Amino acid sequence: MADPKTKAQVEAAKGVAFHLLKGMKVIGMYRHNEAKYGEFLQKACTALTEYNNTYGVLQLKVELTNFTLFKQELFSEDNPIPYKFYKDGIRQLMFRPGFTLEEMTTFALISLSDPDRGADDINAQLWRSQMPHFEYIMVEGFRMDEFSEEEVQVEVDKVVDYLQKRLRTNSDDFLRFARVTEEDLEMKLDNIDQMKGVVIQGVTATPELKARLQKDIDEEENQRLFPKLISAVFQVVESGVDDAELLTDMFTQLLDAMLLQEDFAIINQVVLKLKAMAQRTGPDTAVGRLLNAFVSKMGEEQRLNRVGDILKFSRLKSPQDIVRYLSNVNSESVAILLDVLDGIELPENRLLLCDVLVPFAKERADWIVDKMRTSERPQTQRDMVYILDRSNHPDKLKFFSTLLKSKNLALRLEVMAIIARGRTGEARKLILQLLNDETMQVRLQAARVLPEFDREKGFADLMKLVKDKSFDERKPEEKEGFYSALGATGMPGAISYFQTLIQAKGGLFNKQKLIADKQLALAGLSAACTIQTAKLLQEITEDKAQPPEVINAAKMHLGRVRKQLFGSAAGPAQAEKGN
Numbered sequence: 001m002a003d004p005k006t007k008a009q010v011e012a013a014k015g016v017a018f019h020l021l022k023g024m025k026v027i028g029m030y031r032h033n034e035a036k037y038g039e040f041l042q043k044a045c046t047a048l049t050e051y052n053n054t055y056g057v058l059q060l061k062v063e064l065t066n067f068t069l070f071k072q073e074l075f076s077e078d079n080p081i082p083y084k085f086y087k088d089g090i091r092q093l094m095f096r097p098g099f100t101l102e103e104m105t106t107f108a109l110i111s112l113s114d115p116d117r118g119a120d121d122i123n124a125q126l127w128r129s130q131m132p133h134f135e136y137i138m139v140e141g142f143r144m145d146e147f148s149e150e151e152v153q154v155e156v157d158k159v160v161d162y163l164q165k166r167l168r169t170n171s172d173d174f175l176r177f178a179r180v181t182e183e184d185l186e187m188k189l190d191n192i193d194q195m196k197g198v199v200i201q202g203v204t205a206t207p208e209l210k211a212r213l214q215k216d217i218d219e220e221e222n223q224r225l226f227p228k229l230i231s232a233v234f235q236v237v238e239s240g241v242d243d244a245e246l247l248t249d250m251f252t253q254l255l256d257a258m259l260l261q262e263d264f265a266i267i268n269q270v271v272l273k274l275k276a277m278a279q280r281t282g283p284d285t286a287v288g289r290l291l292n293a294f295v296s297k298m299g300e301e302q303r304l305n306r307v308g309d310i311l312k313f314s315r316l317k318s319p320q321d322i323v324r325y326l327s328n329v330n331s332e333s334v335a336i337l338l339d340v341l342d343g344i345e346l347p348e349n350r351l352l353l354c355d356v357l358v359p360f361a362k363e364r365a366d367w368i369v370d371k372m373r374t375s376e377r378p379q380t381q382r383d384m385v386y387i388l389d390r391s392n393h394p395d396k397l398k399f400f401s402t403l404l405k406s407k408n409l410a411l412r413l414e415v416m417a418i419i420a421r422g423r424t425g426e427a428r429k430l431i432l433q434l435l436n437d438e439t440m441q442v443r444l445q446a447a448r449v450l451p452e453f454d455r456e457k458g459f460a461d462l463m464k465l466v467k468d469k470s471f472d473e474r475k476p477e478e479k480e481g482f483y484s485a486l487g488a489t490g491m492p493g494a495i496s497y498f499q500t501l502i503q504a505k506g507g508l509f510n511k512q513k514l515i516a517d518k519q520l521a522l523a524g525l526s527a528a529c530t531i532q533t534a535k536l537l538q539e540i541t542e543d544k545a546q547p548p549e550v551i552n553a554a555k556m557h558l559g560r561v562r563k564q565l566f567g568s569a570a571g572p573a574q575a576e577k578g579n
Contacts, residue, residue, distance in 0.1 A: 010072045012051045013058060017067060017074035019044035024081070024108045032249055037105050045101045052097040060093045062086050067093070081111050085136075088123045092137040099133040106131060247286065248293040255297055259306050264321035271295065271328050299329035301336050308340035311349040319352055326356040334364040338371050342380060354383050354390075361391030369399050381411050389418050397426055404434065413445050420449035428453040435465060440478050447485035459491040476516070480523045487524030487533075495533065498524045502540060502550070511547075518550045526557035534561045 023041040030036065051058050060067040062085045065078035075082075085093070106129050113119040120128075126136060251270070258267045274291040281287050297303065307322065316322060326337070337357060344350045361368055365388065372384035388396045400415050416434065419427045431453070434446035451458035465471060466482055474482075486494050498521035504514060522540070525533040540546060540554040 006070055009051075009055050010069055010074075012047070012054065013060070013069045014072075014074050016044060016047045016051055016058065018076075019047050020104075020108070021075060021079065021081075024112055027108060028112060030246065030250060032253055033246060037108070038101050041101065041104045041108055045099070045104045048095055048099055048104070052095070052099065056097065058095040060095075062091050062093060084111065084113075084115070084122050088121055089138040090123060090126075090136050094135040094137075096133040096135070099131075103131045103133055107134065247290050248297075251290065251294050252297050255294065255303070259303060262310060264325045265318065267298070268321060268324045268328070271298075295328055295330060298325065299333035299336070304329070304333060304336045304340055308343055311340070311344050311346070311353065315346065316349065316352075319348075323352060323356055326353070327359070331360050331363045334360045334367050338367065341383060342375075342377070350379075350383065354387055357387050358390045361387050362393055365391075365393050365395070365399070369402075372399070373402065378408055378411055381406075381408070382414060385411075385415055385418060397424075397430065401430060404430070409439065409441060412439075412442060416442070416445050416449060420452050423453060428457075432461060435461070440475065444478060444481040444485075447482050448488070451485060451489045455489045455491060459486065459489040459494055462486045462489070463493070463497070479520055483520040483524040484527035487527035490528050490530065494524065495528060495536075497521075499536065502546075515547055515549050518546075519553050522550070522553050522557050526561055529561050529564050531565070534558065534565060537561060 020041070023044050026040045027037055030040075048058060058069075060069060060074070062082050063073075064083055064086055065080070066073040066075050066082055068074065110122060110125045110129065113122070113125065115121050119125075123136075123138065126134075254270070255267060258264070271291075271294070274287065274294060278285070278288040278291045283292075307326065310316075311322070329337075334357065337353065337360075341350065341353050341357075344353060357368070368384050368387055372381055372388075375381055375384070385400070388399055393399070397419065400419055404412055404415060406412055416431065419430055428450070431446050431450055434442050435450070437443050437446065447462060450461060462482060462485055466479075466486060471479070471482075483498075487498065501517050501521040504517070522537070525536055537554050537558040541551055541558060543551070546554070
């Protein structure tokens, strides 16, 4: 290096290596954008042309972790690319004058390929590419530095003859050019799976070792590789790249990779980082457009279906990460999420997705209502009711009123219970109308929930109904339900009415009707479930003037009231103490 000319030649070679490595790094990050490969490598090609014009052929020596010229390393730090050539026996690379940009692109892609992950061997790729201005030299023989020639028992002549035949073949099977098999060489070797250059004899890996290595690979990929990749991607963004389309393609590739890995935490970190950057730079900048595009990609059908597949089959380890992911998508994705919901069977995952849809209900209530009306699945209808109820949509009672006409009785009863929780005048009006519904179960449910709005008004409405002449035409179980609802109001007027019925004296011809009315009054007292009604029931059980049917019914209802007031162990003494 004391010679200035040699020093200048090495510096020129370092310039070529620098631009080549930089171009390959950019290609690695924008692998999907093949049209720009030439642009990324243009500086390297220009530097090589200048070197060829000045010094002629660029002849590099391949070391384990670097390329050298005059024993000077060309890369500023160790790099894994030279090792790919070194392990295939390639020891020198020669770039001749006339080396084109197309050849530079081919060489870069070969250097970036990974034979350990399914790509062809480097020497096979170089042979197949047939670059006219590029040559390489491989080592001869099968000598190993650790052993003498006598210790390496390989029949070199047979191997060389075999390789020469492979070179002369017209077959497209280039991969086998670099491999020597037991049958081809007619050699008797033990514990050898394949040969490439030298024979290495060893013991096959145990299942435990394979499992440990696989675990290490997974940890490397998930805990270190992807965070490093995210950091590198954002370094590119922060470096001032303003090509929004190019950045969107890159981030979309990243999004799909994370979805395949089911790594929603990293996706959420990306969104959070982009939001912070867009807040600093403004929504109309390249970062702002990138954020909008990335969120839009997150909400596309194929990606939400991928999330749906995870929710369909898996019990989630970190459900909050998926909640954050789905909460970031646009409201335009509601229709897709509703279709995804239909395919989920696990109850906890259905509830998770319903909770995600709640904030969208006010903005896209029409889609949810349409789903509620058109779906034939009772569970889907219940989910839509749950979403509308949780969202507190101003028109939710209007939406629910349509479901009250549904043929699904269980759904109607469930909607009535939800409406009753509203405690509004409009909700009470809906329930009041259902007292005259054509279905008995609906009428009974309406009677039970009516007192929850206003006990005084509920008492007045129910008293009016039970005293109506048409009430006698109803079935006994319905009559009992209405009397129980009347007693549940706890109003003094209701208790007084029941006492009047029980104390009534009948004649010979209305005896059975009087007993039936007294039994209904006992049901009302039982539903009131107070110390006062328990005392009244106790008195009735001791009243010998009452018919046996009434006394037996009073004993049954008294037992129920005591159990509810004092617990399962309550007896007459405790009831008396309570009195």
